[in-house]
Amino acid sequence: MTFVVGVSSNAQIEFIEPSCGSGSFISKLLRTASTERISTITGVELNPRFAKAARSLWGSVAEIVEGDFLEWSANSKAQVNLMVANPPYVRHHHVTAERKGNNVRASSNELGITVSQLAGLYVYFLLLAHSLTPSARTRTGR
Numbered sequence: 001m002t003f004v005v006g007v008s009s010n011a012q013i014e015f016i017e018p019s020c021g022s023g024s025f026i027s028k029l030l031r032t033a034s035t036e037r038i039s040t041i042t043g044v045e046l047n048p049r050f051a052k053a054a055r056s057l058w059g060s061v062a063e064i065v066e067g068d069f070l071e072w073s074a075n076s077k078a079q080v081n082l083m084v085a086n087p088p089y090v091r092h093h094h095v096t097a098e099r100k101g102n103n104v105r106a107s108s109n110e111l112g113i114t115v116s117q118l119a120g121l122y123v124y125f126l127l128l129a130h131s132l133t134p135s136a137r138t139r140t141g142r
């Protein structure tokens with residue numbers, strides 16, 4: 001975190017932890033960057049118990065979304081310029097065919113990249129997070 005905050009531009013930080021658990025990187029960000037540099041903090045977590053824990057820890061300074069990051073990112077108007085993630089390392093044979101199809105289509109639409117059906121879930125986390133960046137926002141006008 002010290003490194004990424006150090007190399008990120010002087011812009012106000014719009015931070016996201018896309019599979020935040022209880023929010024370990026939110027915690028680290030708050031200990032690394034001054035509050036004046038932080039504009040927004042978002043955490044997204046699928047597991048309701050972790051989302052509840054994250055909200056009770058960070059809800060006063062962060063928006064904690066309970067949901068599936070891959071669906072949320074496709075529909076959200078949020079914009080971020082810094083993401084630090086420890087995504088779910090779900091291997092492809094544990095990802096349903098329907099989900100793979102949706103993710104492959106979404107990454108192809110978003111980035112023009114066709115991902116192998118053998119890719120693990122984390123690949124889509126990285127690719128689809130792109131839709132939240134300023135350059136994608138400018139391109140799509142979302």
Ligand SMILES: C[S@@+](CC[C@H](N)C(=O)[O-])C[C@H]1O[C@@H](n2cnc3c(N)ncnc32)[C@H](O)[C@@H]1O
Nearest residue numbers: 019020021024044045046047068069086087088
């Ligand atoms: C490897 S853990 C990382 C947790 C936290 N970032 C950390 O480093 O302590 C992955 C987390 O992703 C969550 N997760 C799994 N699938 C998800 C999804 N589709 N959207 C959001 N969170 C998800 C799991 O519930 C779990 O809390």
